[in-house]
Amino acid sequence: MLSFDDVFVARDRIEGTVRQTPLERSNTFSQRTGADVRLKLELFQRTGAFKLRGATNRIKTLSESERESGVVTASAGNHAQGVALAASRADVDSTIVMPEHAPISKVDATEGYGGTVVLHGQDYNEAQRRAHAIEREEDRIYLHAFDDPAVMAGQGTIGLEIMDDCPEVDTVIVPIGGGGLIAGIATAIKGLDPDVRVVGVQASGAASAAKSFENNEIVELDTVDTIADGIATRRIGEKPFEVIRERVDSVVTVSDAEIAMAISLLVERSKIVVEGAGATALAAVLAGAVEYDTDETIVSLLSGGNIDPNVLTTVLMRGLVQSGRYVKLKTVLKDRPGALMDLTRIIADNRANVYGIQHDRTARDIGMGSAEVVLDLETRGPDHVDQLIDSLEENGYPIEMLV
Structure with a gap:
């Protein structure tokens, strides 16, 4: 079994190559949750992740x-x-x-x-x-990515840094893929203060550790499907699971939509870019997957920032859709001069902004003398979207929401 001394020795061994990363309080996420939320910014590690x-x-x-x-x-x-x-x-x-x-x-x-x-x-x-x-x-x-005591010990040095920088911490939330990260961190934290709660988080589409923790034996998945590619493993490691069973308090899951929302909020409110795996710990707090008291100090580990730009673009767009900040609508109007202007005037009166318009007279599902219009719109939230759709329908426009 991995020991606290293993982690302590690892800290000296990696000094000079590995950075001690910042741990900062987030006013934004503390206000949103009612807890005292701190972010361990391991995405600022060399190579962009804890590995x-x-x-x-x-x-x-x-x-x-x-x-x-x-x-x-x-x-x-x-x-x-x-x-x-x-x-x-x-x-x-x-x-x-x-x-x-x-x-x-x-x-x-x-x-x-x-x-x-x-x-x-x-x-x-x-x-x-x-x-x-x-x-x-x-x-x-x-060199195994997680099923190796020396690897687990190296990852566990994050736990030592958390306890140094935030000795008042009540709960530490850690992403889980193969389990080496949380095994090391739990060993370090429980070695310093057994009362600190350690919670693991997985994507629901790659929840081997969650199922294994629940069944008290390793469960291997047939397939995995998640935007959090850094933790998309079908099976948790044997050695990490031994540690997790003994030193981790609970394991929860979050959906890809919840991960995407956390990524979007971190970009918009904290100016921090994280990958899917790196956002899961914060997603668990924001989505209510982890129970906590309002006076609790919670450290969420942002474990990495190596997200592909194409993936980031998709995630940010989905985040805007989920938060009601972007909507794509389809409608039909008479194909006559001024018809499109009448439509856009209603949109402007409702204070929505037009990103793009597609105007098609040849769509198969519409009658002669009509045109199909697809609108990409910037909106201000779910209530604003509902208000806009109600206004358009009241003025005789049939509305289909595409996204």
């Missing part, structure tokens, strides 16, 4: 002959970058197998840190099988 901690600690435990053999690992992206940078700094050759659909930004970053990338498989598990084949073929040392 550098565990990778550095593990590589520094290698013998000289193991260093000469080189290392291989599998990763959805963040562990890949951590291993690539840690290996390069230690002058160790690294090969990283990533799923074929890994974000381009993470693949490019891994290669930029000095790793050799092999794309294979549809998810982490398939990439891992290929990495083990390379391990045997090239006699390399396999």
Whole structure:
């Protein structure tokens, strides 16, 4: 079983390579929730995520002959970058197998840190099988992303930093993929103060740890489906699960919509860009997945910021839709001069803003002498959307909401 001393030793071992990241109070999210919400900003770590901690600690435990053999690992992206940078700094050759659909930004970053990338498989598990084949073929040392005590100990140094910077903390909320992060953090925090609550969060579309925690045995999923690619694993690790059962208080889940909303709010209100996995801890607080008292001090770990720009664009748009800030409507009007102006005047009178208009006389489902119009509109919230639709329908426009 991973010990507190393992984490304490890891802190000294990774010093000089790993940054101590900020922990800041969020007035915005404290007001929204009624609790005292602090954000552990691990997205500001080198490589943009916490994985550098565990990778550095593990590589520094290698013998000289193991260093000469080189290392291989599998990763959805963040562990890949951590291993690539840690290996390069230690002058160790690294090969990283990533799923074929890994974000381009993470693949490019891994290669930029000095790793050799092999794309294979549809998810982490398939990439891992290929990495083990390379391990045997090239006699390399396999560095597991989470099922390794040295990796867990390195990640656990985040827990030491949280307790140093916020000794009054009541609850620490941590994302879970394979479980190495929360296993290390829980070991550190419970070693310093057993009364601090440690809560794990998973995406509902990749909830192996939640199901395993509930059943008190490891449950492997057939498939995973979530925007939080950094925690999209079908099976929690054996070694982390031993620690989680003993030291984690509960495990909850959040939906992709709730994760997207947390990402959007962090961008808009805190000017912080996080990836899907990095937003899950805050999403759990905002969505009410974690029960808490209003006088409670809660630390949400923002574990990484390596989100692909294309994914970020989609997530932000979905966040606007969910919050009623963007709507796409379809209607039909008479194909005559001034008809479109009459429609837009009603929109302007309701203080909505037009992003775009598509005007189509040839749509199959409309009669001759009519035109189909699709409107992309900026709105101010759900009530404003309802007000706008009511006004349009009162003026005789049939309305279909597309998004």
